[in-house]
Amino acid sequence: MRVLFAASEAMPLVKTGGLADVVGALPKALAKRGVDVTVVLPKYGEIPSAITDRAVTAAVMEVQLGWRRQYCGVQEVTVDGVRFLLIDNEFYFKRGYLYGYGDEAERFAFFSFAVLEMLDKLDLMPDIIHCHDWQTGLIPFLLRTRYANRPGYREIRTVFTIHNLQYQGVYSRELLQDLLATGDDSFTEDSLEFYGAGSCMKAGLRFADKLSTVSNTYAHEIQTEAYGEKLDGVIRQRANDLWGIINGIDTEVYDPMNDPHLVVPYRNSQAKKRQNKTALQQELGLPIDEKVPMIGIVSRLTAQKGFDLIGEALPALMKESLQLVILGSGDPGIEAMLRETLLRNRDKMALWFGFNEGLARRVYAASDMYLMPSRFEPCGLSQLIALRYRSVPIVRETGGLRDTVESYNEYTGEGNGFTFGPATVHDLLFTLKRALSFYGREEHWDKIVANGAKKDYGWESSARLYYKLYRELVS
Known part of the structure; x- marks a missing residue:
């Protein structure tokens, strides 16, 4: 089974929060179950040069983004046994920080298109694309609309994981229509429309084949008005496709017996x-x-x-x-x-x-x-x-x-x-x-x-559930 993780950050390359820990650790746990996982990220300027200097160019292409044709390189590097693909465009990603810019919609729309365009170029047609949070929410939408009739794309299944529903990637309808080159039919209640604007998070929720979130309790909470961030109705409609799978931690990285930062190593003493x-x-x-x-x-x-x-x-x-x-x-x-x-x-x-x-x-x-x-x-x-x-x-x-x-x-x-x-x-x-x-x-x-x-707080039990989810999708 081949799975492509699409995310905006991953350890040990670049991190702002828990998303990076998950995307960095889960592929290694899935590999133990025989899943071939590749991770695709933007090539940020913040990624250490010790990693980027080892990356080799796998493809060069142009990405159509509305009326724009933008350069896109794809670089490949293996870190801790995991294959990473880096989407290279210095205008969008070589900046001082990962997030917080006025053109976030354009940056991650470009990333979403680039992920799908590279599949042809690299002859990489995964069984499943596993998308993480709003920055990749457009991928399931594009796969089911723009790329639906391309050879090889129709068979790809998608999983969309909500790490934090509060951050949704909401932008004006006019901006998203411009970036996606799409008409009014994509901005209906059953599509991207969100209170007069458009939501990248909702795109993932509506168009992914399966949904998951990072704990069982949170999976129930986000179906309520109190925690649903105005998307609880959408999530309730997809309740049968929603899995709550608790995260783990990398127990090799977080090990007080072998932690170089500690004065005295210990286990239970x-x-x-x-x-x-x-x-x-x-x-x-x-x-x-x-x-x-x-x-x-x-x-x-x-x-x-x-x-x-x-x-x-x-x-x-x-x-x-x-x-x-x-x-x-x-x-x-x-x-x-x-x-x-x-x-x-x-x-x-x-x-x-x-x-x-x-x-x-x-x-x-x-x-x-x-x-x-x-x-x-x-x-x-x-x-x-x-x-x-x-x-x-x-x-x-x-x-x-x-x-x-x-x-x-x-x-x-x-x-x-x-x-x-x-x-x-x-x-x-x-x-x-x-x-x-x-x-x-x-x-x-x-x-x-x-x-x-x-209790073991590693990824083994979580990886088992994700493997079960993937098998259900592929079968």
């Missing part, structure tokens, strides 16, 4: 984990005390991640015996709030604005607890990494957090973390204080950590 805590305390200028509970956060600093709740909870939380370490960047108002809190609590709090991969690993390794009070979370990888590093997650019951973290029951001894439902400061503080109360009771804490260590 709490004593060695505490050595990483004292090392991080020294690194960040916190009082050195291996007994004080440390709560870690590595996150975008946004309301979606629950930082409005954290801000309201901080005055009460800072009265507890604990240390809070936060790594991330985002909303300027949230950053200002955290700075202000830090000024009054330098003995209990450390901040690092921006992203530092090594420091992030050390936060996972040092923290006793890991906080994720997200208002919504399609899957979440951080809680899985935390469990891998034996940090106990404290999460809100939403999306993938609900599917992967079970609240501790002191009577049965079951549960690998602490959870709360309503998105209120009261529930957040109650759950945090409950977790802190068990931290001082060694027999309970050891049990919680051991429960978290039992």
